[in-house]
């Protein structure tokens with residue numbers, strides 16, 4: 001092999017590797033970036049939070065009640081709330097598209113937007 005051939009092959013391999021990496025990164029981002037949770041209070045959008053970022057958000061209401069929204073491992077969960085029934089706290093973490101946690105006493109709704117398709121529940125419903 002000539003020296004030029006080696007350089008050509010080497011650069012082709014490098015281009016290949018870079019584009020593969022770029023595609024992988026792009027795929028990873030496109031699947032995780034699009035899903036988020038939408039928090040609504042009394043029918044109004046309070047905020048939206050991406051599911052791929054870990055965070056703890058305390059949603060505080062004027063009357064002193066609150067819900068603590070925790071996003072972890074791509075799932076959203078209410079870990080703490082001031083409501084008497086605690087139904088929202090007992091709810092499993094959500095990550096499927098259109099899945100939601102509702103806190104009736106606080107008029108709070110947490111809904112997954114653009115998450116995984118809920119194939120298991122679709123058949124049982």
Ligand SMILES: [Zn+2]
Nearest residue numbers: 081083088103
């Ligand atoms: Zn609640």
